[in-house]
Amino acid sequence: MSNIFGNIFRLTSFGESHGKAIGGVIDGFPAGIAIDENFVQQELNRRRPGQSTITTGRKEPDAVEFLSGIYEGVSTGCPIGFVVWNTNQHSSDYDNMKDVFRPSHADFTYFQKYGVRDHRGGGRSSARETIARVVAGALAKLALKEIGIRITAFTSQVGTLKLNEDYTHYDLNLTESNPVRCPDPKLAQQMEELIFRTKGEGDTLGGVVTCVIQGCPAGLGEPVFGKLHAALGSAMLSINAAKGFEYGQGFSNMEWKGSQQNDLFYNQDGHIALRTNRSGGIQGGISNGEDIYFRVAFKPVATVLMEQPTVDKNGNETILKARGRHDPCVLPRAVPIVEAMAAMTLLDYYLLNKTTRL
Template sequence: MNTFGTRLKITTFGESHGKAIGCVIDGFPAGVRIDEAFLQSELDKRKPGTSKFSTQRKESDKAEILSGTFEGFSMGTPIAVVIFNENQHSKDYDNIKDLFRPSHGDLSYFAKYGIRDYRGGGRASARESAARVAAGAFAQMLLAEFNISVKSGVFAIGKVQSELESKDFDFEFADKSEVFALDKALEASFKEQITQALRTKDSVGAAVFTRISGVKAGLGEPLYDKLDSKFAHALMGINAVKAVEIGAGIRSSQSFGSQNNDRIKDQQFLSNHAGGILAGISSGADIELRTYFKPTPSIFLAQETMDKFGNNAICELKGRHDPCVGVRGSVICSAMARLVIADALMLNANASLARLKKAYE
């Protein structure tokens, strides 16, 4: 499936070493001011080659809007965005064209389709995520009309994890940090974890925290399309993500109800173990999400594998790869969270007869 969303839908297209990647956004309401500078700034955060802590593939990731806008505003028609690939080194993959790289999608894609684009992983490459970031930027333009903000940053790399409470995470510092560190005191340690992985031709995992502020109570579809399940769906769909927590997450399974319940006093919650979602519907508290990325499977150590003919083989990679995919993954987490909330806003517009009538007054 290449399409995400219910009312606000995005479809992405393209491969890592193809001519271009991009997205089509359908269901975006007319009249939203389009901020192209913001769109590009989001892509610039995610783009490769910006520091020694990411892949050295050099891409400008310049977004071109092909349709759906006029004189600086959305038209209510499909918005198409294309990002042309500029710096593919496809020959780097010639030696593994018949091999299944360990922990990549090579084997599973080949099992499903009987064919795969071995150049950088093709459609399964994290390169595709630039299109999601572009779509998420448009979603934020809509959310800004409702004073909703979505911010993400890194709170752990490898075994180095911040002990700060989520309320103390520093998003302003994360915006300036090369590794989007939410804990200023740990930025150097985070960088050292990545540098050590690079030094040993290895990679390292990371964890990302996302906070969504300004969401009023009442968003989300109960039962089979709960807001928390939509977030899990969106975030688990990001390359290399292996776990997602909402609010207290697994810690709630280790506590008593008297400890985990969010009590209410003076019209506000005294805690936020629920992470801003109750019964699949937003409670009005900040929505808090944690996303866990595995180490980048592309490492430069010789590894046992097999080829597509079933023969044992040794995989030795060349090319340019992220030593810690979770760093740039934080930008993608924000994008997907924005798409979920924007979709929920639009779905909620006709949740009651009163709201429907108001739209036609």
């Protein structure tokens, strides 16, 4: 089950970083949805390596090949199988890591759990696994588009550089105008320069991705163990290098009293509306019809291109200097992955909600 996501809309993913391919099988995708394969490929292009000087130098076309479940450009309701072939592995770059554990990486824990690990590029623990999520997320976006749900994520912090206002103060259409995917062009330039300098030092940076879901109807989510924000949090924390999740105001303004924090209802031309949205579009674990917004914190990439003390699988102390092609900061390429996981979660919960009322 660790390779399966979802309840009704379900993705089973497979593949390793330096294996033959990454792929997946999607069950529960509604029939009759127009499948724009160019859009799916565009989403993969946003995630693929080698986009700019601030991402890994690995060159992969990441071209998706659909195997089933689509006929004459429309989903059939049958399982959708797909594959993305790996074409640019440099497995020899990892030879010096075969019996050594990289600090803060999945090497040690993976070995402890399974007694064996694929050291080439991290194997299954590599972020290359997220290809399957982006394909499935792109399909989910196409389905959500038909009911008016739009999902937009952007880089809101890199290292010490961060946006000072909430998402409503920025033109989110500018997000794709720069390699960092930040809607503030001036700050984006500073972020890009910081990432480039850090890459030159052989070091890495972390930061935050913010995501906004607009057009979500009220009523999605379960009141106890299936809370919508818990599902979103679980989805986001399953992404490589994700370390934290908060929705709405999260940890902000915890010094406020309830009378200050509450989102007050009022009658807007015969419709119930809210004067504020500090709850982040979710109350009692169920969407309330307002924008859903949340933040995901990503740690600095664990693989740094400098010497670090560590141990081998026998516990012998040694020095490791990693080689290979690695991202100095995951934030730019994490943006489409956050969107994909949000889309998969929303579509799954929309389909679940269809089973609760006539």
